[in-house]
Amino acid sequence: MSQLEKVLARVDDNLDASLNRLFDLIRIKSISTDPAYKDDCRSAAQWLADELTAIGIPSEVRDTTGHPMVVGHRVVEGKSGPHALFYGHYDVQPVDPIELWHADPFDPQIVTREDGSKMIVARGANDDKGQLMTFVEAARAWMEEAGELPISISILLEGEEESGSPSLQPFLDENKEELSKDLALVCDTSMWDKDTPAISVMLRGLVGEEITLKGPNKDLHSGMYGGAARNPLHVLCDMVAGLRDENGRITLPGFYDGVLELPEDVKKMWDGLGFTDEEFLGGIGLKNPGGEKNYSTLEQIWSRPTCEVNGLWGGYTGEGFKTVIPAEAHAKVSFRLVGDQDPELIRDAFRAYLKSKTPEDFELILHPHGGDKALRMDFDAPALAKGKEALSAEWNKEAVLVGCGGSIPIVGKFKNTLEMDSLLIGFGLDEDQIHSPNEKYELKSFHKGIRSWVRVLDELAKG
Amino acid sequence: MSQLEKVLARVDDNLDASLNRLFDLIRIKSISTDPAYKDDCRSAAQWLADELTAIGIPSEVRDTTGHPMVVGHRVVEGKSGPHALFYGHYDVQPVDPIELWHADPFDPQIVTREDGSKMIVARGANDDKGQLMTFVEAARAWMEEAGELPISISILLEGEEESGSPSLQPFLDENKEELSKDLALVCDTSMWDKDTPAISVMLRGLVGEEITLKGPNKDLHSGMYGGAARNPLHVLCDMVAGLRDENGRITLPGFYDGVLELPEDVKKMWDGLGFTDEEFLGGIGLKNPGGEKNYSTLEQIWSRPTCEVNGLWGGYTGEGFKTVIPAEAHAKVSFRLVGDQDPELIRDAFRAYLKSKTPEDFELILHPHGGDKALRMDFDAPALAKGKEALSAEWNKEAVLVGCGGSIPIVGKFKNTLEMDSLLIGFGLDEDQIHSPNEKYELKSFHKGIRSWVRVLDELAKG
Numbered sequence: 001m002s003q004l005e006k007v008l009a010r011v012d013d014n015l016d017a018s019l020n021r022l023f024d025l026i027r028i029k030s031i032s033t034d035p036a037y038k039d040d041c042r043s044a045a046q047w048l049a050d051e052l053t054a055i056g057i058p059s060e061v062r063d064t065t066g067h068p069m070v071v072g073h074r075v076v077e078g079k080s081g082p083h084a085l086f087y088g089h090y091d092v093q094p095v096d097p098i099e100l101w102h103a104d105p106f107d108p109q110i111v112t113r114e115d116g117s118k119m120i121v122a123r124g125a126n127d128d129k130g131q132l133m134t135f136v137e138a139a140r141a142w143m144e145e146a147g148e149l150p151i152s153i154s155i156l157l158e159g160e161e162e163s164g165s166p167s168l169q170p171f172l173d174e175n176k177e178e179l180s181k182d183l184a185l186v187c188d189t190s191m192w193d194k195d196t197p198a199i200s201v202m203l204r205g206l207v208g209e210e211i212t213l214k215g216p217n218k219d220l221h222s223g224m225y226g227g228a229a230r231n232p233l234h235v236l237c238d239m240v241a242g243l244r245d246e247n248g249r250i251t252l253p254g255f256y257d258g259v260l261e262l263p264e265d266v267k268k269m270w271d272g273l274g275f276t277d278e279e280f281l282g283g284i285g286l287k288n289p290g291g292e293k294n295y296s297t298l299e300q301i302w303s304r305p306t307c308e309v310n311g312l313w314g315g316y317t318g319e320g321f322k323t324v325i326p327a328e329a330h331a332k333v334s335f336r337l338v339g340d341q342d343p344e345l346i347r348d349a350f351r352a353y354l355k356s357k358t359p360e361d362f363e364l365i366l367h368p369h370g371g372d373k374a375l376r377m378d379f380d381a382p383a384l385a386k387g388k389e390a391l392s393a394e395w396n397k398e399a400v401l402v403g404c405g406g407s408i409p410i411v412g413k414f415k416n417t418l419e420m421d422s423l424l425i426g427f428g429l430d431e432d433q434i435h436s437p438n439e440k441y442e443l444k445s446f447h448k449g450i451r452s453w454v455r456v457l458d459e460l461a462k463g
Numbered sequence: 464m465s466q467l468e469k470v471l472a473r474v475d476d477n478l479d480a481s482l483n484r485l486f487d488l489i490r491i492k493s494i495s496t497d498p499a500y501k502d503d504c505r506s507a508a509q510w511l512a513d514e515l516t517a518i519g520i521p522s523e524v525r526d527t528t529g530h531p532m533v534v535g536h537r538v539v540e541g542k543s544g545p546h547a548l549f550y551g552h553y554d555v556q557p558v559d560p561i562e563l564w565h566a567d568p569f570d571p572q573i574v575t576r577e578d579g580s581k582m583i584v585a586r587g588a589n590d591d592k593g594q595l596m597t598f599v600e601a602a603r604a605w606m607e608e609a610g611e612l613p614i615s616i617s618i619l620l621e622g623e624e625e626s627g628s629p630s631l632q633p634f635l636d637e638n639k640e641e642l643s644k645d646l647a648l649v650c651d652t653s654m655w656d657k658d659t660p661a662i663s664v665m666l667r668g669l670v671g672e673e674i675t676l677k678g679p680n681k682d683l684h685s686g687m688y689g690g691a692a693r694n695p696l697h698v699l700c701d702m703v704a705g706l707r708d709e710n711g712r713i714t715l716p717g718f719y720d721g722v723l724e725l726p727e728d729v730k731k732m733w734d735g736l737g738f739t740d741e742e743f744l745g746g747i748g749l750k751n752p753g754g755e756k757n758y759s760t761l762e763q764i765w766s767r768p769t770c771e772v773n774g775l776w777g778g779y780t781g782e783g784f785k786t787v788i789p790a791e792a793h794a795k796v797s798f799r800l801v802g803d804q805d806p807e808l809i810r811d812a813f814r815a816y817l818k819s820k821t822p823e824d825f826e827l828i829l830h831p832h833g834g835d836k837a838l839r840m841d842f843d844a845p846a847l848a849k850g851k852e853a854l855s856a857e858w859n860k861e862a863v864l865v866g867c868g869g870s871i872p873i874v875g876k877f878k879n880t881l882e883m884d885s886l887l888i889g890f891g892l893d894e895d896q897i898h899s900p901n902e903k904y905e906l907k908s909f910h911k912g913i914r915s916w917v918r919v920l921d922e923l924a925k926g
Contacts, residue, residue: 204686208784217748222771223667223869226799227763228744230753233772234707240697241704281691285680287824290693300690308685309696310786315774316795321671321832323773323797323869332779334786336689361750369784406686406786 003146004458010145011137011450018137018450019110019120019443021051025090025129026108026122032067032091033163041067041159044090048157051136056143059155064167067091067159071178074153081151081461082182082383085420087410088132089161089188092124093435100437110443118443127434130441131187131426132157134449141454150461154181161188165409172417180418183383185456186410187449189426192273192400194442197391197452199384200424201377202302202403203411207343208310208334208369209350211236215362219315220325230359232329233314239357240331243307248292250307250335252349258340262303263379269400270298302403306336334369336405343371375411377401377421383460387423390455394448425456466609467921473608474600474913481600481913482583482906484514486571488553488592489585495530495554496626504530504622507553511620514599519606522618527630530554530622534641537616544614544924545645545846548883550873551595552624552651555587556898563900573906581906590897593904594650594889595620597912604917613924617644624651628872635880643881646846648919649873650912652889655736655863657905660854660915662847663887664840665765665866666874670806671773671797671832672813674699678825682778683788693822695792696777702820703794706770711755713770713798715812721803725766726842732863733761765866769799797832799868806834838874840864840884846923850886853918857911888919 001009011018030044031037045061045068052059052072059072070090075083095105103109108122120130142149156179160167172179192198215232216225245251262270277297281287291300300306314329316322335346351366358364377384379401391399404424411422427445428434464472474481493507494500508524508531515522515535522535533553538546558568566572571585583593605612619642623630635642655661678695679688708714725733740760744750754763763769777792779785798809814829821827840847842864854862867887874885890912896902 204689206686206786208786210784215749220747221869222769222773222797223669223799223867225747225764226667226771226868227754227767227769228752228760229747229749230751231771233775234703237700237703237772237775240700244697281824284683284688284692285824286678286692288693288822289691290822291690297691301688304690306685306690308689308694308786308788309700309778310685310784311778311780311789312696312700312792313776313780315772317774317776317793321673321773321795321797323669323671323771325771326774329775330780332784334685334784336686359751359753361744361748404686405689406684 004455007141007145007454008451010141011447011454014137014141015447018133019446021137022120022130022133022446023108025133026124027106029106030091030159031094032160033094038067041091045070045157045159048090052155055136055140057139057153057155064171066167069159069167069171070155070157071175072155074149076149076152079151079461083152083154084183084185084460085154085156085179085181086135086185086187087156087414088135089128089158090132091159091162092127092129093162095123095437097437102438111440119440120443120446121438121440123439125439126428126432126441127439128161128188130446131428131449134427134446135185135187135453137450138453138457141450142457150457154179168410169413169417172413176417181420184414184418184420184422186408186422186424187426188408189404189424190428190430191426191445192402194429194444195395196397197395197399198402199377199387199391199399200404201379201384201401202338203375203407204305204405205337205341205343205372205374206334206370206407207337207347207372208332209347210367210369211331211333211354212365213329213358213362214327214365215359216325216327219327222323222325225325229325230362231325232362233326235357235359235362236312236314236329236331239354240309240312240333242357248290250305252346252353254349255305255346257345258342259305260339262299266379266401267299271296273298273400298403301405303338305338305341307333308336309333332369338374339376341374343373347371372407372412375415377423381421383421383423386459386462387425387456390459391425391452394452394455425452427452467918470604470608470917471914473604474910474917477600477604478910481596482909484600485583485593485596485909488596489571489587490569492569493554493622494557495623496557501530504554508533508620508622511553515618518599518603520602520616520618527634529630532622532630532634533618533620534638535618537612539612539615542614542924546615546617547646547648547923548617548619548642548644549598549648549650550619551598552591552621553595554622554625555590555592556625558586558900560900565901574903582903583906583909584901584903586902588902589891589895589904590902591624591651593909594891594912597890597909598648598650598916600913601916601920604913605920613920617642631873632876632880635876639881644883647877647883647885649885649887650889651871652867652887653891653893654889654908655865657892657907658858659860660858660862661865662850662854662862663867664842664847664864665801666838666870667768667868668800668804668806668835668837669797669833669870670800670810670835671795672810673830673832674794674796674817675828676792676821676825677790677828678822679788679790682790685786685788688788692788693825694788695825696789698820698822698825699775699777699792699794702817703772703775703796705820711753713768715809715816717812718768718809720808721805722768723802725762729842729864733765734759736761736863761866764868766801768801768804770796771799772796795832801837802839804837806836810834835870835875838878840886844884846884846886849922849925850888850919853922854888854915857915857918888915890915
């Protein structure tokens with residue numbers, strides 16, 4: 001029996017105890033958005049610092065202006081692998097509407113299905129207590145069985161992820177030297193499906209503008225002025241309509257600079273995922289993909305940029321009709337970015353476009369939003385190959401490299417502030433109802449999640 | 464001294480008494496929208512019926528389900544002129560905000576300016592008590608001086624004009640035979656300017672649709688779905704933007720069927736009005752006319768059709784950003800019509816256009832609004848020439864034929880139900896602040912308004 005096999009066996013032997021520890025953590029009501037649970041948040045942080053320290057990763061609760069951080073380090077001398085920083089968050093979402101829960105959200109239940117499969121039901125069972133404990137328990141198994149970790153590990157757990165992480169950036173700035181390691185490990189994402197592990201390698205960026213277009217100095221009667229007075233809503237519709245051509249391509253000059261074509265093998269991998277428009281679009285009541293022609297739906301959401309009107313309003317919006325020409329029209333427009341697209345160049349091009357479409361007697365007022373580059377793991381990075389290898393071995397199915405249409409702010413902060421890439425591995429399922437009543441985590445996700453991290457650490461240690 | 468001159472002289476002699484009668488009417492607080500003033504509305508109707516009867520036009524108060532009508536008739540035998548129905552309304556707008564009035568709105572004041580000109584300040588001084596009393600006092604002067612009216616006159620005064628005239632259509636339907644005369648005289652419009660009398664000869668029609676466009680079955684996260692899920696707001700903007708071409712022309716097939724070119728002499732009259740874009744558009748904070756190229760601003764609002772977005776909304780409209788793809792988008796769109804444009808054909812063309820632009824997996828829900836043809840006085844109608852002649856003589860300046868960008872519902876009802884054209888003559892000024900605090904009516908408007916009607920009746924009698 002190899003050492004790896006022994007550690008994996010210990011994970012199996014420890015499972016009940018691991019579950020009990022997860023349940024203890026879940027029982028602490030660490031809802032970060034509600035000030036009533038401030039002390040609970042600190043208790044959760046303290047509980048984790050104590051557990052990590054007991055395992056052999058000396059950790060402490062560090063104050064911020066909000067909820068505290070948990071930071072710990074265990075440096076393993078004389079090993080060639082990277083020093084990794086593990087990130088998770090101990091805070092959870094509120095439980096409303098409470099009446100839709102089948103049991104107390106903070107009293108975790110093991111529910112067994114007819115087919116024998118089991119799930120853990122509780123607030124935080126997945127997001128992110130269940131997920132972060134897969135790593136903690138993997139570290140414990142290594143320490144207990146081998147007496148040491150395969151690589152040096154630092155820990156950063158925050159308590160404000162569900163409330164916008166206001167303290168995170170200042171904390172990273174202040175502790176940059178301590179926290180800048182070779183690689184971040186983040187456990188807050190999902191599997192492709194219940195049998196297929198996944199690593200998220202592409203996250204789209206975002207840049208947006210809130211637009212206010214002012215025309216006449218007051219709302220006008222459309223009988224008195226209709227025809228002579230240019231209508232701000234009509235101008236705004238022209239602006240929005242002109243952003244996309246008939247093939248779904250964005251028309252801003254230079255918009256596609258930095259958009260990378262997908263490597264053939266990744267495209268092949270995605271094509272082989274068994275993803276169907278029927279299921280994905282059918283789930284939201286649609287049939288046909290709405291993005292760029294000649295790109296699959298997965299490409300449209302993972303590897304292609306887009307433009308969305310997130311809100312638009314003006315004029316009379318109540319019951320019946322009021323025949324006004326409104327004085328103002330408003331929109332919130334954002335772009336999802338990929339590859340090396342430069343958010344500031346795109347903002348400039350968008351603003352220039354809007355100005356060129358603004359009548360000379362109108363006023364255009366812009367408020368910037370976002371401005372984050374897309375993030376991607378280098379497809380050739382050794383850590384990515386190792387992670388893939390470890391996951392494929394554990395799940396007996398090749399791990400897939402997936403995209404993520406939205407951003408995960410922590411990954412950008414690690415990149416920009418700590419100059420660190422992130423390996424995004426998680427064991428959640430899309431069906432887990434995170435943020436909703438009856439949040440759950442598969443027992444299999446928890447168990448094989450721990451085993452997966454055991455293997456990832458082992459692989460990373462190989463150099 | 465001709466008989467006309469004698470009647471005009473009597474108007475001058477009667478002026479103080481006429482003013483006192485107007486003041487008596489103004490003092491009755493006939494606010495039709497507020498149930499607290501129900502009895503006042505009836506009192507105003509009764510006051511008018513009594514006055515008309517005393518003059519020699521036997522009149523009565525007729526009940527409706529709302530505020531009553533005043534109806535009277537005086538038939539003059541053996542005259543060749545038309546039998547005219549005079550229309551006005553005795554109800555007034557509420558007085559809020561009361562604190563902005565310089566005096567009690569129902570205690571009429573004569574205010575003298577530094578240049579000696581005088582105005583009557585009170586709620587209803589213009590709209591419509593001052594205006595309708597110009598006709599009543601003209602009839603009085605004819606009866607007192609000549610013992611008879613020049614033509615047969617019927618009277619219809621309503622008390623719900625400021626609250627949408629709910630009882631008017633049923634009343635016209637029930638009394639069609641009694642009220643269908645040769646011509647309607649309506650006193651509820653304005654002069655071109657304080658020296659230039661005007662007859663409103665073109666009123667634009669209206670047809671509109673409220674549009675609901677349903678796409679995804681719920682609001683979506685634009686990271687997760689952006690690109691793949693077609694955005695209803697974007698589709699709606701495409702729809703709106705496609706309605707106008709770069710020359711400001713509406714693109715719906717057949718839209719311009721029935722749009723008449725303006726007669727050269729009318730165009731010349733309008734060009735000679737001294738109307739400037741600087742003044743008209745400058746007053747609303749704009750510089751450049753926004754309608755069809757190669758048409759003047761006056762043509763754009765009086766004789767050309769238009770399309771306006773009166774309201775449009777969807778997605779997140781609060782503070783900050785929420786990167787949603789909304790499930791729905793909404794708009795209220797209306798068209799102002801001219802000439803012989805057919806509202807129902809245009810509604811059909813608009814609906815067909817919207818359907819053609821609706822993605823097959825979207826749902827389009829339409830609610831009709833309006834559907835009124837434009838109205839116009841035949842430029843060659845004898846009554847129009849006579850009215851113009853009478854006004855030009857009184858004001859010593861040629862009366863202009865003007866358009867009205869909006870509709871005046873009563874005119875459509877007279878046309879459609881009673882098959883009667885309307886001669887729209889009024890003596891208000893745009894500056895009169897009707898519906899606002901410190902509503903006023905020039906004493907000159909009142910005085911020369913009475914004299915104008917004396918002359919109009921005289922001209923109409925000429926057959």
